[in-house]
Amino acid sequence: PAGYEHKIEGDKQKGFIITNTNVEKIKIPVEKKWVGPEKDSVKVYLQINGNDVDPENSITLRKGNWKGEFKDLPKYNPDGSEIAYGIREEVPAGYEHKIEGDKQKGFIITNTNVEKIKIPVEK
Numbered sequence: 001p002a003g004y005e006h007k008i009e010g011d012k013q014k015g016f017i018i019t020n021t022n023v024e025k026i027k028i029p030v031e032k033k034w035v036g037p038e039k040d041s042v043k044v045y046l047q048i049n050g051n052d053v054d055p056e057n058s059i060t061l062r063k064g065n066w067k068g069e070f071k072d073l074p075k076y077n078p079d080g081s082e083i084a085y086g087i088r089e090e091v092p093a094g095y096e097h098k099i100e101g102d103k104q105k106g107f108i109i110t111n112t113n114v115e116k117i118k119i120p121v122e123k
Contacts, residue, residue: 024075028085029106030059032066036113039063039092044109046070047086069106 003024010016030044041062046053059068070085077083085103094115101107 021078022076022080025072026075026103027069027071028073028087028103029067029069030061030087031106031108032061033108033110034066034113035110036095036115039095039111042092042109042111043090044068045088045090046073047088049084050086052088 001020003022004020005023006021007019008016009019028046032042032044041060043058043060045055045058057070059070061068073083073085075082087099087107087109089097089099089109091097092111094113095111096114097112098110099107100110
C-alpha cells in the first residue's frame, strides 16, 4: 500500500511472513511570540514522550523570523502507534514561557518578560 515499505520473509515450506512498515513523514511547525523585549534568538528541541530526541535535532529561531519547523519526521512507532512529539525551549533568563499547540497544528511558544524594577521614592 501507499506510504508503506514491505519485507517478505520465509519460503514455500515454512510459509511466508509479509511485514508492512508505515514510512509516512510529518513536519511540525514552531512559532515564537514575545511579551516584552525580544531576545536575538532561542533554541527549540524536539521531544518524544517528554524526552529530548537528539541535541542535534534542534532549531534556532531568530529575531526577524520567529518561525521554523522540524521536518521529515516519522509519524509512527514500530508498533503502529503514533509518535508523541513535543518541544522544549531554552527559556531566556527573566522570562516565563507557555507552549501551546500540538504536532498536527504546530506549536506556539510565548515568552513573557517577568523582570521587576525598583523605583526609588523620596519624601
